[in-house]
Amino acid sequence: MAKWERVLGISVILSCCFIGVYWSYFRAPVSDTEMAPLPEPTQHDLLPADYTNTDFVLQRPRFLLFGDSLTERAFSVGGWAGALAHHFYRKVDVISRGFGGYNTRWAKHLMKDVFNGVDGTNTKLVTVFFGANDAARANGPPHSARQHVPIPEYADNLRQMVAFIRGLGVQTIVLMTPPPVHDAGRKDWQVLRVGKAASDAMPLDRTNEHTAGYAAACLDVGKELGVPCVDLYGRLQKEQDWGPNFFTDGLHFSPLGNAKVFEALLDTLASAYPDLK
Structure with missing residues (x-):
């Protein structure tokens, strides 16, 4: 087997491994049941839209x-x-x-x-x-x-x-x-x-x-x-x-x-x- 053929074969194998790992860990969920639940909103998320850092400091x-x-x-x-x-x-x-x-x-x-x-x-x-x-x-x-x-x-x-x-x-x-x-x-x-x-x-x-x-x-x-x-x-x-x-x-x-x-x-x-x- 020619040297370049061996290199090509190794490259193909490594590419397949990378695609498999990526698909397992980073793919988007295929159904609603696989989706992780969203975290509950924090108190900060529930603050009024006009709430400022100054308000926080004054209330501390x-x-x-x-x-x-x-x-x-x-x-x-x-x-x-x-x-x-x-x-x-x-x-x-x-x-x-x-x-x-x-x-x-x-x-x-x-x-x-x-x-x-x-x-x-x-x-x-x-x-x-x-x-x-x-x-x-x-x-x-x-x-x-x-x-x-x-x-x-x-x-x-x-x-x-x-x-x-x-x-x-x-x-x-x-x-x-x-x-x-x-x-x-x-x-x-x-x-x-x-x-x-x-x-x-x-x-x-x-x-x-x-x-x-x-x-x-x-x-x-x-x-x-x-x-x-x-x-x-x-x-x-x-x-x-x-x-x-x-x-x-x-x-x-x-x-x-x-x-x-x-x-x-x-x-x-x-x-x-x-x-x-």
């Missing part, structure tokens, strides 16, 4: 975090809000509404805009985390004197905030005390900001001792109103070397400090609102 449950720079920075790398979002992924959207430099006196005037569209149906949790700027010293540098809010006013502002949120139908609220201040770290930050000579001539803008009264006031308001409170001021100071480990500048959290905030918040949620899983 959310956690709203309201605070100052300690909330504003909470979605930074290793931030406590990011950890919270990861913990509750697929369940809720975690929304940060943090305003760096704000105290309760200023922040309460933002609430109508911040909480626009919020109600007890779409918002499953609100955290209120202020006090670090309220606790700025009145006799400190100019920027801290502007931020300072006396403790009685701070406490009353927290009451107004809780009342406003409850008026929207949201009952799952958590207060968070201002964290402790690492005085040595704050001094180092001040030297970097204005130089050693100028820093030595001015007091610190915040101190741990001064912040203690604001943390206590926040805890008292929580007890008074029946709102759970995360005692960051007390809890963080129980850890060894908490100052340099938990803060970058004596005030704002390091990644390890953020992890401790997330841990403390999660413990409070598990105790006060066990249904938030």
